[in-house]
Structures are given as C-alpha cells and as structure tokens.
Amino acid sequence: MHDQVHAGKATLSSTGRFKRPMDVVEATDVTVSEKLSILRAWETDERALLRAEDEGMVGGEHAHLHRVREALARLQSLRLGRIEPPRQTGWENP
Numbered sequence: 157m158h159d160q161v162h163a164g165k166a167t168l169s170s171t172g173r174f175k176r177p178m179d180v181v182e183a184t185d186v187t188v189s190e191k192l193s194i195l196r197a198w199e200t201d202e203r204a205l206l207r208a209e210d211e212g213m214v215g216g217e218h219a220h221l222h223r224v225r226e227a228l229a230r231l232q233s234l235r236l237g238r239i240e241p242p243r244q245t246g247w248e249n250p
Contacts, residue, residue: 177220177227181234191231199224 174180180194205219 177224178230181227181231188231188235192228195224195228195231199228 174183174194177195177198180186180191180198183191186194199221202219202221202224205217206221209219
C-alpha cells in the first residue's frame, strides 16, 4: 500500500516525465483522468512559481501557467469531442 502511494505521486510528477504540458495531452499511455490530474498538479506548481515571482523570489524557473491552461483547454475539448458528438439539427442534407 505504501509503495502504491509513492508510485501514484511519481506518476503525477509534471517535471519528471513530461517536458511540456502539451506532452501530457499527447501521451497515448496515460488515461484522460490521469492527464487531468497531472495537469492540475502542474497548474498548482505554476501558480506557486507565480506567487514566488510576485514576492520577489527570483533566480529559479519561470512560471508558464498559460501553457498549462492551454493544455487543459485542449484536453477538455478533446474530451468533449469524444463524449458528445456533434448534434444534428435536422437542417443537414442526408
């Protein structure tokens, strides 16, 4: 059980396996729910970096929250595309 917790934390590490947030979206061996968890954790990390920058703590990595938000938006649109196909309005020609 203890090993499973650490394995789960390692899976959610945004900096370990993925270089860019969009790499998470494009990964084929990760479930959608895992992708969401990874990107949300990454978003939390980026917000912390922004707070640190705002407080004058510099010298480390720069925050790229916009990239994480773009990846989350892309994943959400892909998810919706799979779940809800375009509706037919009756105006289309057969």
